[in-house]
Amino acid sequence: MSEPKPKKVYFYGTCLVDLFFPDAGMAGIQLLRQAGVDVVFPEGQTCCGQPAFNCGYWEEARDVARNQVALFPQDLPVILPSGSCAGMMKVHYPELFHGQPDEAKVKAFSARVYELTQFLVDVLDVKLKDLGAPVKVTWHSSCHAVRDLGLKGEPQALIGQLANVELAPLAREHECCGFGGTFSVRQPEISGAMSCDKAADAEATGASVVLSTDGGCLLNVNGTLEAKQSPLRVQHIAEFLWERTHAR
Amino acid sequence: MHAEHEVLFRDSAAKALLDPQLRANFRRAMDGLITKRRNQFPDPRDLQDLRDLSTTIRSRSLLGLPELLEQFEVNCTKNGIKVHWAETCEQANELILSILRAKNAKTLVKGKSMVSEEMHLNAFLEANGIEALESDLGEYIIQLDGETPSHIIMPAIHKNKDQIARQFSQKIKDAKYTEDVDELTAMARRVLRQKFLDADAGLSGVNFAVAETGTLCLVENEGNGRMSTHVPPLHIAVMGLEKVVATLEDVAPLYAILTRSATGQAVSTYFNMITGPRGEGEKDGPQEVHLVILDNGRSRIYADPQLRATLRCIRCGACMNHCPVYTRVGGHAYEAVYPGPIGKILTPQMEGVGVRHDLIHGSSLCGACGEVCPVEIPIPEILVRLRREATHDDEGSNVAGRGTGRTATEDWAWRLWAGVLKRPALYRLAAWFATRFGKALPAGAPLIKNWTRSRTKPVPARRSLSERMRAEGGKHV
Amino acid sequence: MSEPRTDTHTDARTAILGRLRAADGAGPLPVPDTAVLERRQWPAAERMVRLRKGMEAVHTEFLEATPATWPAVVRAFCDGAGLKNLLYGPTSEAGKALAAAWAPGGTQLMPYDRPVEAFKHELFTGVDAGFTGTVGGVAETGGLLLMPGPDEPRLMSLVPPVHIALLKASTIHDTFWSAVKALGWGRSLPPNALLISGPSKTADIEQTLAYGVHGPKRLIVVLVDDLA
Ligand code: SF4
Numbered sequence: 001m002s003e004p005k006p007k008k009v010y011f012y013g014t015c016l017v018d019l020f021f022p023d024a025g026m027a028g029i030q031l032l033r034q035a036g037v038d039v040v041f042p043e044g045q046t047c048c049g050q051p052a053f054n055c056g057y058w059e060e061a062r063d064v065a066r067n068q069v070a071l072f073p074q075d076l077p078v079i080l081p082s083g084s085c086a087g088m089m090k091v092h093y094p095e096l097f098h099g100q101p102d103e104a105k106v107k108a109f110s111a112r113v114y115e116l117t118q119f120l121v122d123v124l125d126v127k128l129k130d131l132g133a134p135v136k137v138t139w140h141s142s143c144h145a146v147r148d149l150g151l152k153g154e155p156q157a158l159i160g161q162l163a164n165v166e167l168a169p170l171a172r173e174h175e176c177c178g179f180g181g182t183f184s185v186r187q188p189e190i191s192g193a194m195s196c197d198k199a200a201d202a203e204a205t206g207a208s209v210v211l212s213t214d215g216g217c218l219l220n221v222n223g224t225l226e227a228k229q230s231p232l233r234v235q236h237i238a239e240f241l242w243e244r245t246h247a248r
Numbered sequence: 249m250h251a252e253h254e255v256l257f258r259d260s261a262a263k264a265l266l267d268p269q270l271r272a273n274f275r276r277a278m279d280g281l282i283t284k285r286r287n288q289f290p291d292p293r294d295l296q297d298l299r300d301l302s303t304t305i306r307s308r309s310l311l312g313l314p315e316l317l318e319q320f321e322v323n324c325t326k327n328g329i330k331v332h333w334a335e336t337c338e339q340a341n342e343l344i345l346s347i348l349r350a351k352n353a354k355t356l357v358k359g360k361s362m363v364s365e366e367m368h369l370n371a372f373l374e375a376n377g378i379e380a381l382e383s384d385l386g387e388y389i390i391q392l393d394g395e396t397p398s399h400i401i402m403p404a405i406h407k408n409k410d411q412i413a414r415q416f417s418q419k420i421k422d423a424k425y426t427e428d429v430d431e432l433t434a435m436a437r438r439v440l441r442q443k444f445l446d447a448d449a450g451l452s453g454v455n456f457a458v459a460e461t462g463t464l465c466l467v468e469n470e471g472n473g474r475m476s477t478h479v480p481p482l483h484i485a486v487m488g489l490e491k492v493v494a495t496l497e498d499v500a501p502l503y504a505i506l507t508r509s510a511t512g513q514a515v516s517t518y519f520n521m522i523t524g525p526r527g528e529g530e531k532d533g534p535q536e537v538h539l540v541i542l543d544n545g546r547s548r549i550y551a552d553p554q555l556r557a558t559l560r561c562i563r564c565g566a567c568m569n570h571c572p573v574y575t576r577v578g579g580h581a582y583e584a585v586y587p588g589p590i591g592k593i594l595t596p597q598m599e600g601v602g603v604r605h606d607l608i609h610g611s612s613l614c615g616a617c618g619e620v621c622p623v624e625i626p627i628p629e630i631l632v633r634l635r636r637e638a639t640h641d642d643e644g645s646n647v648a649g650r651g652t653g654r655t656a657t658e659d660w661a662w663r664l665w666a667g668v669l670k671r672p673a674l675y676r677l678a679a680w681f682a683t684r685f686g687k688a689l690p691a692g693a694p695l696i697k698n699w700t701r702s703r704t705k706p707v708p709a710r711r712s713l714s715e716r717m718r719a720e721g722g723k724h725v
Numbered sequence: 726m727s728e729p730r731t732d733t734h735t736d737a738r739t740a741i742l743g744r745l746r747a748a749d750g751a752g753p754l755p756v757p758d759t760a761v762l763e764r765r766q767w768p769a770a771e772r773m774v775r776l777r778k779g780m781e782a783v784h785t786e787f788l789e790a791t792p793a794t795w796p797a798v799v800r801a802f803c804d805g806a807g808l809k810n811l812l813y814g815p816t817s818e819a820g821k822a823l824a825a826a827w828a829p830g831g832t833q834l835m836p837y838d839r840p841v842e843a844f845k846h847e848l849f850t851g852v853d854a855g856f857t858g859t860v861g862g863v864a865e866t867g868g869l870l871l872m873p874g875p876d877e878p879r880l881m882s883l884v885p886p887v888h889i890a891l892l893k894a895s896t897i898h899d900t901f902w903s904a905v906k907a908l909g910w911g912r913s914l915p916p917n918a919l920l921i922s923g924p925s926k927t928a929d930i931e932q933t934l935a936y937g938v939h940g941p942k943r944l945i946v947v948l949v950d951d952l953a
Contacts, residue, residue: 013713015669019682020706022713029717041717044672052662054613056636060666067670095629147615176572180612185698187610189262192702193576194612223703277932297761304757311754314745327916333738385938386929402929409931433927433935440939445849461914471883471925471940478879478917479845489741497911500902501762504866511928514779515866518940519901519920527916529875532841543737547744556748 005124008038010078012068014085015047016215017236024215024236028081028116031242035126039079042071050088051181053096062096069093069102069109077123078113081238083145083213086115091148115145116238117213121154130162132244138170138207140177140198140221140234142214155213155237162244168205179220195224203232210234254603254653255583257610264577270406274578277405281569284512285620302505303624306560309493313550316459316492317541323462327524330538337367340542344369344451344484345376347538351482353378353448357440359466359473360384361453362400362563363486363542365585369451380451383440383472385433392419398579400586401510401565406578440472450476450534454487455562456502460495461523464539467506469517477522483534485522489541490550490559496521502562505622509566545598551646554633558593560623567617567627573610582607589617593630600649601638608634682708683715762902765865769952772864772897777948779867783923784936785944792893795949796826799856799889802945803832808853810835812885817876819858819891837878848880854887855880855941861904862897868922869946870904872915879917888941890921893949 009032017025029039048068052061068089072078080086090113097106120126137159145151159167178184178194185191198221202210212218212234221234264270289295309316321331332347334340348356356373358364358380370380370391382391386404389412390397397403404412409427416435417425423435444450452473456465464485466473477483493499507513526533549555568574568588579587584595584607592611596604608631617627634647639658641651668674686708691700699706711719767775777787790798803811814820815836827834832853841848857877861870869890873879882888898904901920905911910918925940936942 013717018713019679019686019708022709022711022716025713026716041714043714043718045714046669046672046675049669052665054632054635055609055658055662056632056634056639057662057666058636060662063666064669067672143612143614143616147619174616176612176614176616178572178612180614183609183612185695186606187258187261188698188701189258189265190573190576190610191612193265194572195702197576219706220703223699223706226704227700227702280932294761297758301757301759301761304755308754308757311752314742317742317745333741335737335740339737383939384929385927389929402932404929405932407931409933412930429930429933429935432930433938437938441849444939445845460911463914469925470927470938472938474879474883475939478883489745495911496905496914497902498757500900500905501759503901515863515868515901515920515922517783517921517923517926519868521910521914521918522916523914523918524916527874530916531837531839531875531878532880533873533878533916541741543741543744547741547748550745551748553749 006037006077008040008076009119010072010076011039011041012078012080012085013041013045014080014082014215016219017081018045020219021215021236024081024239027236027242028079028238030246031116031120031238032079034246035120035124037124040076044071048085048088049096050085050092053088053092054181058096062100065093065096066102069106072109072112076112077119078109079116079119080113081116081213081236082215083115083142083149083151084216086113087144087148089113115149115151115213117154117158118149118151121157128158128161128241128245130164130244131247132162132164134164134166135209136166136168136207137209137211137240138168138202138205139173140170140202140210140212140217141173142212142217143176145213146174155211158237158241159211165244168207170205170210171201177217177221179216181216184220195220196228199224199228199230203230208232209240211237211240213237254605255607257582257607260581260583261573261577261610264581269408270578271576273406273408274575277402278569278575281512285509285566285569288508288512288514298501298505299622299624301501302622303560305493305498305502306562306623309498310490310550310556310559312494313490313492316494317489320457320459320462320492323459324539325462327462328537329462329464329524330536332538332540334540335543337542337544340367340486340540341369341372343540344486345373345378347482347484348378348449351449351536353482355379355381355443355447356449356451357381357383357443357447357476357480358387359450359452359468359476360387360403361451361486362585363453363488364451365397366544367486367542381443383443383476385436385470385472388436388440389415396580396585398587399565399568400563406580444475444479447480449482449484450480451484451486452477454485454491454539455506456499457487457492458494458496458499459492463496464522465499465503466520466522467503467516467518468520471518474518474520477520478533481535482538483525483536484538484540486540486542489543489546506562506564509620509622510564545648548646548648549597555597555630555647557625558597558630560625561590561594562623563590564622566620566622570616570620572612572614572616589627590625593627593634596634596638597648600652601634601647602649602652605638605653608638676714679712679714683710683712762900766899767864769894769897772899773894773948773950773952775864776862776867776897779865780923780946782867783926785867785923785946788945788947790947790949792949792951795891795947796823798947799823800827800832802889803854806887808832808887810853811889812837812852812855812881814857814877814881817858820856820876823856837881841878841880848884852885854889855882855885856889857882857891859890859892860896861908862892863901863904863920864897865900866922868901868920870908871919871921873917873919874915882919882921883940886937886941887943887945888924889945889947891947891949893951895951
């Protein structure tokens, strides 16, 4: 990549990472710092607004979204440890603000949004050095990371850089895990059936850990695995990468 | 015909999920179809180019729809095809009945037609003393059991061989029990050939209607469509008004992507182009061909620039084959003529977004449907739009049933949600409570109860990321 | 629903078209890019191979012939298969050539020379095979193009359990799209035209393929190599 690599970025934690997976957020920040990038974490972050947007409550979603956009005034990349929230900010904010007075400002913001692994691979072109013991993992692709954001194998490329990590293919890798935000509580039976199938497919890989980019998938599949009393867990990819690459 | 009260997708879906046989039948069939489709598109660039071209052709046809329909009508008429228009299903049914009565027709053999399902034509004709017999093998199988299609392309996909074997041995005269697919097929052939021979009239759908030449195109593998349209003295075709395109050259790529997306076939066994009844000097073919063009809410959908994309659909069924919800609950759980993702956007627009509010929310918005749709209908985006319409009565909207799904509880919940999340101080407070006391929330609390049906209760971390970053200091702005 | 109701169907037409016109649809028409279709091209010999491969994959059988030998090839097949009779079009070019070469005995040639009403029952129950010509083929996917009409009625390729079709290699097009263009089908079409890629089939019982569900159980293509 010929463009000079950015020296400084914003980090947006997302509400699920903030409340449930702060270690993943910390790890994402550390990975960026390890790559020589200065990370700014603006105070006052809450939620990207996706739940309300997806349910048709667009005024409410806009109210919340506007507050997030205001936290990132400088022309710096905004990095999220979530494919779904990055998809919301990058792809759906422009739709949500279509025809609004601040549309241009929001669009300029959206253009700066990246999902973490996307930024690490496509922009920073990081090279990771594996310091961990041999392990077999599998990969659950998040629907929105792939379909909204157009991720094309960046997470797998990062995993591939780790010499001692074997990546086992997950059957029906691109099938939704059943989370879907409010879907999980509005349609609990279908959502539960999808989650159980995903958990079973993950168990069948023989991997000792499932990796993913999204807090929603983590929350959902982990809750399902735990309810099944399976020893298997899903881990956020940032946390996994950080654990294996930093010298303690 | 339309539901007056809200139809709960959740309930029927939950019931379907309890049927392991049904789930196994669908899972196996859908996995097979996904693989077959993938094998038809080895080159991603070719696939994308073909999708772009197909989308362009369909969008273009819709842009000029009124003119194309008129041109189509003129050319059909010139060719001797009698064209009728119906605003509603009731009108369409009456039209068909009067055409049949005029020819004193008592029996009708049908090729596969989803529009006729939409009209509930069979029941209507039976009530009026006319036998309507489905001749597509899948349709025949479900008609024997008085069922409706569970898939728009493969109507009997919910049944396995054993179920069909049992059904045939009970319902077909002189049939012995066999699980051999060739023998089962031969039984149906025997019954249906006699019907084709005797029928007074045949009915078909239309896959593509060509304006330039006044042609009806039918895609099929079995030959029952050709039988229904060429053997009886009278052929009646029914189509939704969105089906028309400019020329047969436009049809070629649509046909190419249709069969590949639908069943993973490079081409169907038959592509039948009908441009008129028995012509001068011809020795066979129907003496009369009639065409009924149905609106049934389509012109209303057409009026909305975003929702119009719904009408690009070429009914390939790929969206349902790839849908994780459809795969698990099957087609009947939708309690609608069109199941799966396309049904989820079409049914509420036809019947009203309020009565189908639960169906619109029966999606995780995973996007698998939009990803495979050959004409790039943004189904998830349209679902979000319809969720909006269900709870809001926006100015300028003409969506059926808009705003009727609104409840005070949901309204209040989102207002509260926004009230907290747009105020960092309030969020900080809420987060502090969640991280300290989240564990104490009872698993039986509303919503949490739904979550914990199949999962453990989610427990917030002890300290939030924001809190830790605050503690780290320095890097805050 | 609050759709306006109308009494006569002319009114339905007016109302529907009126609603469609009222929708603001005007805008620049997107231009289709047909490059993906144009790049599907093969030399003539390869078109023949592709067509055959595609059609054999769906159980079509092939007999090789030359412009001189094809009537004998058809005859040998009929006798070999023990066909009692073969329905043909006595006024079609291929039908005339076939009849001229047909020696008495064995399979009987049966002309389709009257309206179907006169022998519908016999057609459905007493005919072993039908013989038709074709107006071309499609290489990309495999497929025959037929134009039934007065000389070759529609049901000849549908009702008898065996369909024998004559295809000249020189008439094989690259794609259905290029065939439509070459044959001028975009501008005008006879009452019936047809693409056939194999014998009638279904997968409606548990996704298992079965052949001969309604139409012919066997499709025999007599492929005439006239490329030299
Ligand atoms: S919406 Fe798209 S994928 Fe679904 S049936 Fe229609 S054309 Fe096929």
